[in-house]
Amino acid sequence: xxxxxxxxxxxxxxxxxxxxxxxxxxxxxxxxxxxxxxxxxxxxxxxxxxxxxxxxxxxxxxxxxxxxxxxxxxxxxxxxxxxxxxxxxxxxxxxxxxxxxxxxxxxxxxxxxxxxxxxxxxxxxxxxxxxxxxxxxxxxxxxxxxxxxxxxxxxxxxxxxxxxxxxxxxxxxxxxxxxxxxxxxxxxxxxxxxxxxxxxxxxxxxxxxxxxxxxxxxxxxxxxxxxxxxxxxxxxxxxxxxxxxxxxxxxxxxxxxxxxxxxxxxxxxxxxxx
Ligand code: NAP
Numbered sequence: 146x147x148x149x150x151x152x153x154x155x156x157x158x159x160x161x162x163x164x165x166x167x168x169x170x171x172x173x174x175x176x177x178x179x180x181x182x183x184x185x186x187x188x189x190x191x192x193x194x195x196x197x198x199x200x201x202x203x204x205x206x207x208x209x210x211x212x213x214x215x216x217x218x219x220x221x222x223x224x225x226x227x228x229x230x231x232x233x234x235x236x237x238x239x240x241x242x243x244x245x246x247x248x249x250x251x252x253x254x255x256x257x258x259x260x261x262x263x264x265x266x267x268x269x270x271x272x273x274x275x276x277x278x279x280x281x282x283x284x285x286x287x288x289x290x291x292x293x294x295x296x297x298x299x300x301x302x303x304x305x306x307x308x309x310x311x312x313x314x315x316x317x318x319x320x321x322x323x324x325x326x327x328x329x330x331x332x333x334x335x336x337x338x339x340x341x342x343x344x345x346x347x348x349x350x351x352x353x354x355x356x357x358x359x360x361x362x363x364x365x366x367x368x369x370x371x372x373x374x375x376x377x378x379x380x381x382x383x384x385x386x387x388x389x390x391x392x393x394x395x396x397x398x399x400x401x402x403x404x405x406x407x408x409x410x411x412x413x414x415x416x417x418x419x
Contacts, residue, residue, distance in 0.1 A: 147176035148199060149400060152192075152213070153206035156180045158339075158365045160386075160415050161204055164393040171406045176201075183209070192216050196240065202400040203233045204393075207335070210244075210271045217242035227278055229271040232396040243399055246272065247279035249392030250362075253383055254329075257358060261328040262287050267319070267347045268333035269293035269302050272362050276333050277302060281310045290315040290327070292347065294334075319347055326354040330375075332361040337369030345370040353380060364389050364415070386415060 151161045165178035181203070183191045188209065195203070196216060205213050210229040214220060217230060218239040224230045230242035251258060264280055266273055269291055280286055289312060293299035299316035306314045317323075330353060336346035349359065349371075359375035364385035372382045394405035 147174070147201045149176060149178045149202045149204075150181040150200060151178070151204040151206060152181045152183055152195070152209060154183055154185060154208065156182045156206070159206065160364070160389060161206075161393060163415065164390060164410065165397060167409050168397060168405055171409050172401070172403055174401055174403070176401075188212065201235050202396070204396055205231050205233065214242065216240065223247065223278070227271070227274045229274060231392065232399055234399050243396075244275060245392040245395035245399070246275035246388070248395045249388040249390070250276050251279050252391030252394075253387035254358070254360070258283055258329075259285060261285060263325065263327045264289050264329045264331065265325075265327040265352060266291045266331050266333060267293070269295070269298035270333065273333040274302065276331055276362070277306060280329075281306060281312070286312060288313045288315070288325075288327075290317065290321075290323075290325070292317040292319055292321045294319055321347075323352060325352060327352055327357060328354075329358050329360065331359075332363065332369070332371050335363070337361065337371050338363045338365060342366065343370065345374065347371070349375060349378075353378065355379070357381075358383065361385060362388060386412065 151159055159180060162178050162180060169176045210231055213230050219241045221243045224242050224244035227244050229244055232243040232245050233240050262285060264286055266276055291299045291302050296318045303314045303316035330349055332346055334346045335341060336344045358381045359372060360383045361369050361372050362385040363369050367384055372384060375382045397405040
């Protein structure tokens with residue numbers, strides 16, 4: 146039996162085994178996917194053990210998407226650009242790293258993204274990096290504003306993107322004040338989940354128009370305070386579940402060479418866990 150798993154800390158809210166195991170079953174692939182909780186204190190030791198193990202592939206989640214890179218033998222160019230890996234496949238004795246988050250992020254907005262002109266990204270961590278890189282592939286987007294608690298990180302992303310792409314990029318803090326109305330507003334921070342469940346990273350009050358789309362990468366809870374505020378303003382909203390499924394589909398394909406059987410997923414099951 147081929148073994149796959151997700152490496153992270155904490156992992157109690159992960160939905161990934163519920164996405165991959167039914168697909169292995171459906172396609173009659175003799176494989177299993179489990180959770181591999183690694184305490185940050187023992188990260189290096191545990192990763193070395195996994196490198197010597199018979200696991201065929203992994204997903205990597207918070208807080209290790211960057212830290213894992215030094216253990217990877219070959220990093221795919223997109224993952225290199227984002228400087229984060231969320232998928233590893235074992236090829237021979239080598240670990241090859243990819244990042245499937247950009248694919249997952251775009252999947253649920255694949256048509257709409259072609260019509261966007263302005264985007265506000267909240268956060269400047271690994272997920273923000275993946276989100277911005279995905280968006281910058283679309284030349285219709287003329288303005289990208291990145292705001293973050295630590296301004297220096299937002300500024301660093303701005304400088305990086307300004308050098309690579311010919312569009313207007315702005316950076317600001319979470320106290321950002323502007324009269325601009327963005328077509329897409331994305332929360333890429335973890336504010337709204339876990340111990341920050343009762344917090345909202347940013348009030349969109351002044352920065353939307355009636356057709357703005359408000360997208361939160363968080364999928365647990367299904368509706369964060371950030372999305373609740375958007376719903377109250379009658380805006381189109383999207384949580385991170387479809388992105389999670391999209392990135393998983395791509396990882397599945399990298400590991401097995403098979404197309405993920407998307408129809409098997411009943412979205413309801415994810416929220417029965419509570
Ligand atoms: P990360 O690299 O650790 O970045 C975390 C971001 O959140 C940073 O911008 C950080 O700001 C901000 N932040 C953290 N605590 C904050 C607080 N108390 N107040 C204000 N800002 C705060 O993490 P990541 O990998 O980017 O992941 C971020 C989120 O995206 C997580 O919720 C994760 O679950 C979600 N995600 C979802 C998917 C999906 O498939 N749906 C995929 C990837 C990630 P500073 O820079 O100031 O610390």
